[in-house]
Amino acid sequence: MSKNKIMLIVKVEQNIEKALKLFKSKVIKTKLMSELRNRKQFTKKSVTRRTEISKAKYVQQIKSKED
Numbered sequence: 001m002s003k004n005k006i007m008l009i010v011k012v013e014q015n016i017e018k019a020l021k022l023f024k025s026k027v028i029k030t031k032l033m034s035e036l037r038n039r040k041q042f043t044k045k046s047v048t049r050r051t052e053i054s055k056a057k058y059v060q061q062i063k064s065k066e067d
Contacts, residue, residue, distance in 0.1 A: 008032070 008026045012019040027033060 008023060008030065010019050010023045010026065
């Protein structure tokens, strides 16, 4: 994860609804909310790595059952 601050810029010309829709899509594309949720609480690197490995194992089990 990067330590850089993310600043989203949306120009509001006339239509506010269109600007809100554009802002929402930018938030989703940059994964801003997920980063904020992760920063709320500190987790050790070993814990994050352990969860990544468990997720990978789960995905592999699902893919092996499909074949």
